[in-house]
Amino acid sequence: MPKEYLTIRDVVGPLLLVEKVTDVKYGELVELEFPDGFVGLGNVLEVSKETALVQVFESTQGLNITQTRVKFLGRGLDFAVSRDILGRIFDGLGRPIDGGPKIIPEKRLDIHGSPINPYARDYPTDFIQTGISAIDGLNPLVRGQKLPIFSGAGLPHAQIAAQIARQSKVLGKEEEFAVVFAAMGITFEEANYFITEFRRTAAIERAVLFINLADDPAVERIATPRVALTAAEYLAFDLDMHVLVILIDMTYYCEALREVSAARKEVPGRRGYPGYLYTDLATMYERAGRIKGKKGSITQIPILTMPEDDKTHPIPDLTGYITEGQIMLSRDLHRKGIYPPIDILPSLSRLKEKGIGPEKTREDHSDISNQLFAAYARGREAKELAVILGEAALSEADKQFADFSDAFEEQFVRQGEYEERSIEETLDLGWELISVLPRVELKRVRDEYVEKYMSKYLLKRQPAARL
16 A cells, blocks of 8 residues: 655755655655645655655645645556557646547556667668658668757747658558657647647647646656657557657756756756766667567657757757767758758768668669768858858859859758658759769769769750751
8 A cells, every 4th residue: 555644844846855754766656635635746766764855747836744645656657558649649747638538558667668778779770751851861860760950949940840740751661650759848839839730630640749838847847758758669669660759859858857956956067957967868869779579660859959059068969979960950041041941061860871772762872962962061162262252263163063052952951841752852853953063073973873863954954956
């Protein structure tokens, strides 16, 4: 039987100190009955002799230390799972908020899960098509990869997240694909946007949504990504589905972690974040991947807004260490009205070469990707030189590359919010764009691919013969 206590000694923000407790474990789930009859949840953060430090998931407003009952339930925070979670919307703790029935669970899983044994991991090798050229063409997402999006305040990362969730698919195979979408610290308006987008396009049928609002307790925000990843692990490794997990916004998660750390009076690290921020983020990011002998997989796209657009800030800095690359959003492209404002040059997918090529995307994918990157980099360089020295200082080739960089941004990077491009369309568009450059400058593509994929665009550009 769970034991009840009326021995709260102190309350500091979301934390309670409970005295004279026995047989209490770290991480144990706690039920709190407030004087007004409201029942809330919490969990044990620390245990020493006869005292327990309890983290409360709800607001502690109205809590009376002499009348609030604390009940230790003898188990950790878990999430009830079954196939019926698909198509449902939950709060940050995994409770249904869509008006639907309660989930009848096949099992209950601890939200902290267990890390994948490195020896049991399988290497990510399969391409996931997002339908966005700037990602699929140059920084492809591979099944089992962790590929974050680094954004900034006011940039359209919410729209990009919704577009990826709607359009993502595994090519060439009849396999079950699902999206687990976890939003942390977002406004009611943003939550309504995500829910409407999923329902309007019927993507909700293959998705599980977890919504934590800005006015929800910060402590709940710490549990939200873990509940979402628990759902993803069940779908992937129990039901053999390929799951894409989108976590937005990891910055709000880290700020909640800092708030709780400050309440515990822990020694702060960089910029006030706890010293264990790297370890904490790794416990979530490393839950992505593939396991040998299992059909399913978990692919992760964490999205974070960089404070002051600073990529050296602890959150993007540590995220970059743990994950396999990053997609960077550009404020300059956003000011030009280009959507999605993905900055190709600092973006990187470290597993790119493992997920492209014959029988995955197309034989020419690696060559055209490298050539587009090189040509765009040279074009940007030429434009910067023109600003300093004037256009007269540019060679004819430099001017062509400068024009190419503008066309690349306008035609390749720019894409409609509801425009989905197949990988073939993306690669063909790349060939069409580089066909304006001198053949001698195309040093990254093989002659046989030029003949096979670019010759039709060259023929179109040849002037008509005179009679």
